[in-house]
Amino acid sequence: MTFSLVGHCAETGQLGIAICSSSIAVGARCPWLQPGVGAVSTQNITLPALGPQVLEHMACGLSPTQALDSALTRNGYSQFRQLAAIDYRGRTAHFSGSETLGCHHTLPGELCVGAGNLLAGASVIEALVRTFETSGGQLADRLLAGMQAAVAAGGEAGPVHSAALVVVGELTWPIIDLRVDWADEDPVGKLAQLWAAYRPQMQDYIVRALDPTQAPSYGVPGDE
Template identity: 70%
Template sequence: MTFSIVGRCPETGQLGIAISSSSIAVGARCPWVRTGVGAVATQNVTLPALGPQILDLLESQQIEPAAALDRALSANGWSQYRQVTVIDGQGRTAFFSGKEALGVHNAVAGKQCVAAGNLLAGVQVIEAMVQAFENAPGMLAERLLAAMHAAMRAGGEAGPVHSAALKVVGDVTWPIVDLRVDWADEDPIGQLDALWQAYRPQMQDYLVRALDPTAAPSYGVPGNE
């Protein structure tokens, strides 16, 4: 039903998530990131509240991801239905898969990343994601997408994938990448990658626009000279 990866870039400190699902609009419910704090993926029979709650605990209590994850799950109940992964701003990780996780499920922590999924074609899907992330070059967003493509090559979900999302935070308080494919009959991960390829050349321009409007580039549209 869902597979995802949370990751951190040790060079830039960026944190991010890439995720896909057979359900509609996975990006609206499951990926949570906060600058300098961490990234959380909430999935399976998801409780979206777990994402911000875990990030709040990481930020305010300054506890390790495993403790934050345990507290949030204990406070909300029904943990047997949840699958959650966490990485904090230092690259420490934690994950949980309840006994009611759907179908074939797996979760694997790697270097500066955690991947997890349920209703998978096989446990090898998650192992392939971690290996791809660890070995991929480039920006964090590209490494996260490399993991998603590796998951599909390894078999992906047991059924069709229909939505995908990519979210990354850097030095500013808002996401520097926040791209979604809410529904596609075919290849939402490929469509998400195409969105990234279109957005990447403009990403820095949008940061400049926000931080120094006097230096903002023009795109030649009416009212934007």
């Protein structure tokens, strides 16, 4: 039903998640990130509260593994949950309960961790992680490359309908927050198109927020 890739860039300090699902609007429920703390994907039979709770525990000094254990114990029903997490140091943790759907797999990698359920096969997550590890470019580029490799390796066992890409850096808000909430086909491809359109504008939006006097032209009527 869902697979995700959680990653960290040691050079920039950015943290990011790319995710897709057969369900609608996966980006509204599953990816959770906090600058300077970590990133968490909570999926399978999703409890969104787990994301903020894991981040809160990591912010208080717990390791990702300790943070996952604490949040899962607090909420119960852990047998239905699947999570993947990374902290600002690049330490990872993952969990798949006994009731995780279908063929499922989790795999830590170098500064990343992949997780999925109802997969076409375990090789999907292996392709996800290995491609991230060997790809270049920005963190967002590497996350999407991993997702596209996972799709090419078979992806989910059924159709996928939504996808999301979220990246945080030094600012208190996400520098990238792109979503395909519903597509009849290839939401990961559509997400990649969104990133290609947003990438050359990303820095402009940051400048506009931090120093409007230096903002480039908005290109709208009345703008001078």
